[in-house]
Amino acid sequence: MHITTENGQERNIDKSGSIRVMLVEKSGIFRAGLSAILRLENGIVVVGEVDDPEQLAAVFEDARPDMILLGVEMIGSEAEKSVSRMLEIAPGSEIVVLGHLDDPDSLHRLMRLGIRAYLPKDVEHRYLVSVIYTSHPADHRIVVAHGPPDAIDSAGDEDTERLEAASEGALSLREREVLALVAKARTNAQIARELGITEGTVKRHLRNVFIKLRAVSRIDAVNKAVAMSLLKSAGRPAGAG
Numbered sequence: 001m002h003i004t005t006e007n008g009q010e011r012n013i014d015k016s017g018s019i020r021v022m023l024v025e026k027s028g029i030f031r032a033g034l035s036a037i038l039r040l041e042n043g044i045v046v047v048g049e050v051d052d053p054e055q056l057a058a059v060f061e062d063a064r065p066d067m068i069l070l071g072v073e074m075i076g077s078e079a080e081k082s083v084s085r086m087l088e089i090a091p092g093s094e095i096v097v098l099g100h101l102d103d104p105d106s107l108h109r110l111m112r113l114g115i116r117a118y119l120p121k122d123v124e125h126r127y128l129v130s131v132i133y134t135s136h137p138a139d140h141r142i143v144v145a146h147g148p149p150d151a152i153d154s155a156g157d158e159d160t161e162r163l164e165a166a167s168e169g170a171l172s173l174r175e176r177e178v179l180a181l182v183a184k185a186r187t188n189a190q191i192a193r194e195l196g197i198t199e200g201t202v203k204r205h206l207r208n209v210f211i212k213l214r215a216v217s218r219i220d221a222v223n224k225a226v227a228m229s230l231l232k233s234a235g236r237p238a239g240a241g
Contacts, residue, residue, distance in 0.1 A: 022048045025071030053085040072099035
C-alpha cells in the first residue's frame with residue numbers, strides 16, 4: 001500500500017480550491033503513471049494511493065478526497081461491489097470508474113449507484129483531467145463520460161438521459177458562454193472583458209472545450225457544438241433565453 005498525504009498544503013486555482021483526488025487501483029504501474037500525470041496539474045492534489053476499497057477505509061479520514069478514481073479490470077459485479085463499498089466509506093466523494101467494459105448492464109447499475117463517470121483505461125489523459133475538473137461538486141458542471149454507443153442504446157430511459165448527456169461531450173454553462181462568443185468572432189481578450197474573467201481563464205475554458213469536443217480549431221469547436229445542440233447557430237448557448 002502506498003499512501004501520500006497532503007499535510008495541509010494546497011495549490012488553489014480559484015475560490016473552490018484544489019481538487020483532492022484519491023487513486024484506488026491494484027496495478028502499481030498504472031497507479032504510479034496516473035499519479036505522476038495528475039501531479040502535474042496545478043488544480044489537482046493527489047491525497048492518496050491505495051490498492052482497494054478496504055485500504056481506502058483506513059486512510060479516508062486523513063485524506064478526505066473530493067474525488068476517487070477507481071481502476072478496475074472489467075466493469076462487472078466486482079466493480080459494483082467496490083463502488084458500493086466506497087460509497088459507504090466516502091459518501092461525499094465523487095467516483096469516476098476507469099476500466100474495460102464487458103457488461104453494459106453493469107455500467108447502468110453503476111450509474112444508478114451514483115458514479116459520476118465511466119472512462120476506458122486507454123482514454124487520453126487530457127480527457128481524464130477534464131472529467132476531473134468538470135466533476136468537482138463545487139464547480140456545478142456537467143459530467144463528461146466516455147461510454148460505448150451500445151451502452152446508451154440498451155439503457156433504460158433514466159439511464160439513457162444521463163449517459164447521453166455525458167457521452168456527448170457536455171459543456172459547462174461558462175464553457176458554452178465562451179464558445180458562443182467565439183462563434184461571434186470575438187478574440188480571447190474581448191471574451192474576457194465581456195464575461196468579466198481573465199484571458200487566461202478564457203484559454204483554460206477553450207482548452208477544455210477542445211478536449212471535450214475533440215475539436216482541432218475554434219471554428220471546428222463551434223461547428224461541433226452546434227451539431228450537438230450545445231450551441232445555437234446564431235452563437236448563443238443552447239437553452240439560453
